[in-house]
Amino acid sequence: MKTSVRKETGPFGRWAAVAHRWYGRLRKAEEDASRFETVEGAMRGALGPVKPTDSFRAHLHDSLDLAAQSRAAGMHMEAPRRIQQSILIALTATVMATASAVLIVILHARWRRAA
DSSP, X not given: OOOOHHHHHGGGHHXXXXXXXXXXXXXXXXXXXXXXXXXXXXXXXXXXXXXXXXHHHHHHHHHHHHHHHHHHTTOOOOOOOHHHHHHHHHHHHHHHHHHHHHHHHHHHHHHHHHO
């Protein structure tokens, strides 16, 4: 029969229940960690260290040299900022809405005069 922690501990029941839950989670995490260690050991045996080829190293060296030179020359590439695009879209929509509203007011005034 499971008894409530709150009844057994009085006014500190809520904190005791929280501590009890965290203790259970910690114990479960320790069990999971031991399972991960066994998998990790098996993976170490199955996978060897990665050794890049000489051509990869040479290409990486050339690319990093080019990047360092362009940075030293003050050249840098920058992706377009999404904020600027959003502002441009918002301004375009505002201008179109204003133009539409003015056109509606003018046409409505003409129709009232004609009637």
